[in-house]
Amino acid sequence: MGKGDGGRVSMVRLRGGGGIPFMKFFLAGTSVATITLQFFRPDLLPSPIGVGFDSVIRSSRALHTIGFVAVDYRYSLRGMDTSSDEYRSTLAEVNLRSAKRILKLCEVNRGFYVKAGQYFSSIRQIPKEYSSLLSSLQDQALPCNFKDVKRVLMKNLGKDMSQIFLMFDEEPIAAASIAQVHHAVLLDNHEVAVKVQYPGLEQRMKIDIITMTILSKLVAWVFPDYRFECVVSEFKKSISLELDFIKEAQNSERTAMNFKENNMIMVPQVFWELTSKQVLTMQFCKGYKVDDLNFYKKSGINPVKIAKALMDLFAEMIFIHGFVHGDPHPGNVLVCPQGHNDFCMVILDHGIYKELDAKFRLDYCQLWKALILLDSQKIHQLGKNFGVAKYAKYFPVIFTGRTINSKSALGSQLSAEERAILKKDLKSLNMNDISQFMESLSSDFLAVLRTDGLLRSTISKLGAPQQLRLLAYAKHAVYGLDRESSLKNQGYKIRSVISRSRTNISYLQLIIFLKMLDLLSKFEQLRRKLFKTINLMFLLLFGEDKTSNYLI
Incomplete structure (x- = not known):
């Protein structure tokens, strides 16, 4: 071989x-x-x-x-x-x-x-x-034989299917690794989706x-x-x-409660009398995968607006509620051309959730505020809290694409000089460092890292700039820091007009800071282009470089 x-x-x-x-x-x-x-x-x-x-x-x-x-x-x-x-x-x-x-x-x-x-x-x-x-x-998986599906349904629901359903489509509308979903209509004409776990x-x-x-x-x-x-x-x-559908149903209801004030977010209703550990019956919702660009083109919906709504949804989950959907791949978020702002989002598959520790959530909010402001001292301090002090300097690279000493604008590419410095620094790392870093992180941190990775992929496909993601995190990190601790898991509310004003001012300060960084970065790019043009002129006229001494 x-x-x-x-x-x-x-x-x-x-x-x-x-x-x-x-x-x-x-x-x-x-x-x-x-x-x-x-x-x-x-x-x-x-x-x-x-x-x-x-x-x-x-x-x-x-x-x-x-x-x-x-x-x-x-x-x-x-x-x-x-x-x-x-x-x-x-x-x-x-x-x-x-x-x-x-x-x-x-x-x-x-x-x-x-x-x-x-x-x-x-x-x-x-x-x-x-x-x-x-x-x-x-x-995806090959659909299970319908005889086996019927056996699981009767065992869990305790009745013949004809006593429950007016219509039950034997062909599944989706088949995955642990279950398949069937479209059905109840005797009272409610349209439902029935998720049935595979036997064995x-x-x-x-x-x-x-x-x-x-x-x-x-x-x-x-x-x-x-x-x-x-x-x-x-x-x-x-x-x-994920194998416990009762837990999944509870997760979906909790998420529905968290977003009950948000008209753009929809969570299918659970039919508890037809739900067990192996069978989940919920409201049937039509929609398109969140990354379906053809649908947006036909319907005239701006995919960047979808990306912003998606990031706001998950940023609120992470920084405000501390109760995070663990598998936000495109098939688990549908977009319907209706509701507020011409569309609404349907959140599906609530089997995997992570409830973040209260201290971790607050530290994570602090981290994002420090990342936006590039507060290196605060980043190193939080690195100790997260148990990865040695690797804290890489947080800006991991989350924002900037180095801890970067002068680049948020969401922009690193300069050639910064890339060279980072490449040299990363050469000193080996797999032992990466393994040590991963082992040192808490399960909460691993969960938000995974969720963030999936979100990055989706918003990139939607054509949204990475700055959109960073601003969504920055905004909700500020709000998360000001959230009243007694309101844990009771929805997103600011305790008073004064508190809301203070939070908004803090967020505006961040936005102003980001705009200033962006302007400075553009000015620096313009300055360098100007010097390069002048330098080229000198080279053409005199054959020597007259500007290199003035470039930083």
Whole structure:
């Protein structure tokens, strides 16, 4: 096998000195197991035996893939200077090969592997080769046999379907990794969407999570600098919550309460008498995916207005309520051409939410205010609060695209000089630093990082400038700092006219500061262009540079 296929394993030495025999037997064993198991048809076996057998096949396939990925990294990067350009170039190539293998694994194994791939792709700190490829994963699945769907419905609702529904469409309108959704009409003519969980899912999830945990430990053992057990742990928590539809219904009602004063936000009503742990019945809502540019073109809606409404929605969740939707991909936010401002947003899929710790929420508000003002002292102080003091100087880069000493306007590109300084600084970091950074962050911080990553992708597709996102966060961070603590989770209200005025003044001060930065940046760009023009004239006329001494 060639280098790109993870071959030449006999030359690999792994941690602990037993690399060659271990990896030979490991890869040979998983190869035989994977090939052999493909001849079995788990779907023909009685459940839950079939479910268990299918999980073994998926686990064997995963172990085999990760084994090859480990060998590829070990062999390809062996003996290289980690600070060299050759190492970084080769690492990017191995990242791409490995990301392709893992993408294929997720597509073949489907189910929770697709969920895991999506989850990891939204974490901005993983290598870009992984995030760009894994973000293409679509959470889709082959629809479950309707006989199984009917069995789950009758078991959970305790009645024959004819006693509940006037019409029930056997073809699902959506099928994902844990459930499928059917359009139906109740006997009282209410139009509903019925979300039905696949049978045997909990058993399959347990085995898949155990496999993922083993794989993360295997990777950490082979590569001590790559430690992502904390991310697997967070994924396990989120997916466990997503399997409980009663919890999802409670989350949706709480979100509806939080945004009850906002006419642009809609949350489908829950039909509690037809809801259980495995079945969720809710109001049927029509709409278009939030990133559907063709719809906006036909309807005449400005996609930048959609991006602003989306950012305001999630900024309020994060900074005001501290109760955050954990999976804001485009399919979970629909846009309807109606309501206030010519459209309204429908929030779907409330299975994954993160309730932020009160202190974390306030610290996060402080962080964003400091990021906008580039208050380096405050940023370093908050870095200690978040447990990542060593890496606090990178917060501006992670969140705003500026360095901590940047002179660039908010939302603008770094200057060539700033890029060079940042590149030199980042060269000193390695995967151990990234792993240490991720391990040190709280689950709250990881949750907002993931949400922010998904939002960035969506507003970018909508053609909105990144400054729109930054201003939305700045505004709600100021409001969040002034929120009355006793109003926790009771909606967004400012306690008095005086307090509201003070908050608005604080926000206006931020806006004025940002405008001044923008003007200064434009003036600096104009000054440099002017000097370059004059310099060019001198070069043409006199053959010498007369202006370089005046450029800063």
